[in-house]
Amino acid sequence: MARAEVQPLRRYLELEAADRFFDRAVQVRVGDLVRGTSLGGGLAGLAGRSVLIATSSQLTSALALIELDGVARRITILPPDVDRAHLNALVADAEIDAVVIDDEGRRGSYNLPICVVCSPGIAPLTESVPAAVGTEWILLTSGTTGVPKMVVHSLAGLAAAIAPRTDNEPMVWGTFYDIRRYGGLQIFLRAVLGGASLILSSAGEPVADHLARLARHGVTHLSGTPSHWRRALMSPEIGKIAPRYVRLSGEISDQAILDNLRAAFPRASIGHAYASTEAGVGFAVNDGLAGFPASFLDGVHDGVEMKIVDGSLCLRSAGAASSYVARRGILRDDDGFVDSGDMVERRGDRYYFVGRRGGIINIGGLKVHPEEVEAVINRHPQVRMSLVRPKRSPFTGAIAIADVVLKSACQRAEDEADVKNEIMTLCRNALPRHKVPAAISIVPALAVAATGKLARRA
Amino acid sequence: MSIKLTIMEQMVQVAREQGRTLAPLRDDLALLDSGLDSLSIAVLVARLEDRLGTDPFTSAEDVHFPVTVGDFVKAYENGAR
Numbered sequence: 246m247a248r249a250e251v252q253p254l255r256r257y258l259e260l261e262a263a264d265r266f267f268d269r270a271v272q273v274r275v276g277d278l279v280r281g282t283s284l285g286g287g288l289a290g291l292a293g294r295s296v297l298i299a300t301s302s303q304l305t306s307a308l309a310l311i312e313l314d315g316v317a318r319r320i321t322i323l324p325p326d327v328d329r330a331h332l333n334a335l336v337a338d339a340e341i342d343a344v345v346i347d348d349e350g351r352r353g354s355y356n357l358p359i360c361v362v363c364s365p366g367i368a369p370l371t372e373s374v375p376a377a378v379g380t381e382w383i384l385l386t387s388g389t390t391g392v393p394k395m396v397v398h399s400l401a402g403l404a405a406a407i408a409p410r411t412d413n414e415p416m417v418w419g420t421f422y423d424i425r426r427y428g429g430l431q432i433f434l435r436a437v438l439g440g441a442s443l444i445l446s447s448a449g450e451p452v453a454d455h456l457a458r459l460a461r462h463g464v465t466h467l468s469g470t471p472s473h474w475r476r477a478l479m480s481p482e483i484g485k486i487a488p489r490y491v492r493l494s495g496e497i498s499d500q501a502i503l504d505n506l507r508a509a510f511p512r513a514s515i516g517h518a519y520a521s522t523e524a525g526v527g528f529a530v531n532d533g534l535a536g537f538p539a540s541f542l543d544g545v546h547d548g549v550e551m552k553i554v555d556g557s558l559c560l561r562s563a564g565a566a567s568s569y570v571a572r573r574g575i576l577r578d579d580d581g582f583v584d585s586g587d588m589v590e591r592r593g594d595r596y597y598f599v600g601r602r603g604g605i606i607n608i609g610g611l612k613v614h615p616e617e618v619e620a621v622i623n624r625h626p627q628v629r630m631s632l633v634r635p636k637r638s639p640f641t642g643a644i645a646i647a648d649v650v651l652k653s654a655c656q657r658a659e660d661e662a663d664v665k666n667e668i669m670t671l672c673r674n675a676l677p678r679h680k681v682p683a684a685i686s687i688v689p690a691l692a693v694a695a696t697g698k699l700a701r702r703a
Numbered sequence: 704m705s706i707k708l709t710i711m712e713q714m715v716q717v718a719r720e721q722g723r724t725l726a727p728l729r730d731d732l733a734l735l736d737s738g739l740d741s742l743s744i745a746v747l748v749a750r751l752e753d754r755l756g757t758d759p760f761t762s763a764e765d766v767h768f769p770v771t772v773g774d775f776v777k778a779y780e781n782g783a784r
Contacts (some may be wrong), residue, residue: 609741639760639768640745669720678721683749698740 251401253315253377255279257437264417264440267462268304269447269454275311275437277337277367284345285307285368287361288316288548292375294359295319295340300347303424305363305444309345314380314400315345321395322384324425325448326695331392338571339383351352382414383570384427386522387696390626395570396522404434404525405548405564416441419459420698421477422687423470427522428495432468441466456482464488470495470697471502475630478505479652487513494518496698497598497616500535501623507533519598523576524583525564527551535620536597556588588614604701606633609641611679618645620681621675622658626667632691632699633682647682650691661687706779707753714739719748731774737772757782 252260252625258279266273273283282288283305296317300306306322313320321339334356335341343359343568346352352360382403385393388457410416418436422429424445436443444462446455460469467488469477474493477483507516519527519537527549530537549562559582566583568576577583586602600614602672607613615633622631629652635643649668655661664683665685674680692700704712711728714737721743727737738780739747752758760769761777769775 609745636749637743637761638748640748644745644749646749667784673720683746684753 251399251404253380254311254400254437255315255374257440258311260440264442266304266436266443266445267305267458268302268445269450270302271304271365273304273308273365273367275308278308278311280370282312282370282372283363283365283367284312284361285364286372287345287359288370289313289372289375290359291317291343291345291361292679293318293378293518294343295321297321297323297336297339297341297344297355298425299323299344299355301351301364301449302327302347302365303429304365304423305345307346307443307445308367309367310361310433311437314382315377317377317380318378319381319383319475322385322425322430323693324385324387324423327385327393332608334392334618335385335395338573338700351439369372384522385428387426387694387698396641397568397570398566398574400434400651400702402525402564402566403430404438405562406520407431407435407438410439410513415463415465417444417463417465418442419444419462419464419467421446421455421467421473422495426696427520428468428470428697431494431520431526435466435623444525452476453480454484456480456486460485466490466492468492468494470693471498472630472691472693472699473697474502474506474580476693477511479629485507489513491515492518494520495696497600497620498535499620499623501534501620501628503533509515519558519587521583521585521587523566524560524585525549525562525566527558527560527562527585534595536592536595539591542596550582552582553596555586556590558585558587558589558598559583560585568585590617606635606643606645608643608645608679613645613680615645618647618672618680620675622647622649622668622682624675625664625671627653627664630691630699632701633702636683642685645680646690647685648688648691650688654689706755707776710751710776710779713747713750713754717743717750721746728772730771730776732772734769734772734775751779755779 258276266275294317298306298309343363344355344357345363347363382398384396418432418441420429420432424430424433444459464486465488469492491510516529516531518529552559562580587600588602589596590599600616607614618633619631629650631649633645633647636646638644694700723738723743730738759782
C-alpha cells in the first residue's frame, strides 16, 4: 500500500489541490503555497538546514512543514507542551541551526543562526524553491519524564499507511490531536495527500467551540484519542456534527467508547487505529469491536508484520522510524522489529490491548494493567471515563484505586453509592480479585494531557 | 458508630467480598489468623480511609505493622485523637 514514489509535500498541492486549512482565527487556501510562501522570504535560507519548527499555532506549523519538506535537511517538530528546559538538549542532539516561529516576540528566545517568522498570510514566491532533498522528519515521543526521545522518520515512512484516495467526494478532516504529535501528523498528511480541508484546534479553545467550528465547516472525517472522544461526547455540541468517518487512536479503544460512538453516529464508519511514534501505523480495525483479529499476526498486512514477544506487540514496516536522533537508544531489533511496549492478551480469536509495559501496578506480586480494569468499569452505562491508579499499601506494596467520571452527576448521595456498588459488582464478576479496585471515587473530571491521552502519573 | 464498630463491620464486609472465612474477632486475635489475607487487609484499609477519612498505615513515614486485631483498631483510634 506504500506509495510507489513520494514527492516533496509541496508537490501534492499541485496534484490534489488541497483545500483550506482552518483554525479559530484564520483560514488559509493551502493551494496558494504552490506559487507562494508563508515564510516571508526566508525559504531559500533554510535550504539544507536542520530546522526547528517552534510556532505557537498548529496552522503555521502545517504551512512550514509543507514549505520545508524537500528543502530542509531535517525538520524537528516541537509540540507545544514540551518543557522548554529540554530545548538546549534537543537543539544539540538534532544539530539544529535554524528555527521557524510565528511570533516576533519570541525571536530572542532561540540562540540560533537563522530565525524565520511564518505567517498565515501567503505572499507570492519571488525566490525559486531550492532543489529537492530528502528531508528527515524528527518527531518527539510523549514520554512523561526527562528529555523526550527524538525519532527519525521520512515522509515516505510517515505516509506509508495512507492509501491513495479512490473517490472524489469532498473531504474535510478534523483532528482533536495536535498535528505536532504522531497521531495528529497522520491526519495532517491525510489532508495534504488527499486534497482535503483540515480543521485545526487553537490553543485553549473550549471543546464546545471546536465542535461548533467542526460542524460549521462540515467535517466529514474526524480523529482523536478515546479520551478526546469521551470529552466530546460530554458536550451538547456533539449532536451538530455528522462525520462519515470517525477514527480513534493513541489509546486503547474499549468496547464502551466504540458503542457510544456508534450510538452517536449511527451512519458513520468507525475505525480504531493502532500506531506509535516509533513503530508507525500498525493497523486499523473497522468492525466496531475492541481489539484486533488474531489473523493480523499471520503474514504481512498492508505492509506491516507483527509478532508478540513476552506479551508486547512488535511491529516491522516501512512506516516505522529508522532510529533515534544521535543513536540514543535502540529503536529496532536486529530483524527490524520495533518493540512497542504495548501489552496484548489473546481471548478467543482476537487480541486485546491490556496496557503499557511500564504502567503495570504490582499488587502483592500480581500484575494489573490499569487499562484492563478501566475497560470493565467503562462498561457501566453511567460511566463516561475512568482512571485506575496505584496507591501505596504497606500490606501489598500497592493497591488499585479507581477515579470515575459519570455521564451525569448523581442528585443524591445514595444514588452515587448505588453506582459505586454496581461498578464494584461489575468488576468482581469480570476480574480476578486482585484486579478489582480497592476503592472507587466519583470525580467531576479527569485530566487529559496535551497528547490527548489520559494523564497517568508516572 | 464507634471507630471499632465501623472497622468490625467493614472486616465482615471485605471478608465476604474477598471470599474469606473470618475467624471470631477478638482483640488478641493475630491479624494473620483472622482469615484476612494481605490483599483483604489492603482493601480493608482503603475502604476504611473512605469511611473514616484516615489511613494510619500509609500516611506515617515509618509503618508499624499491626499484629493483632486490637493493634489494628488502636491504630485508627490513636489517629482519631
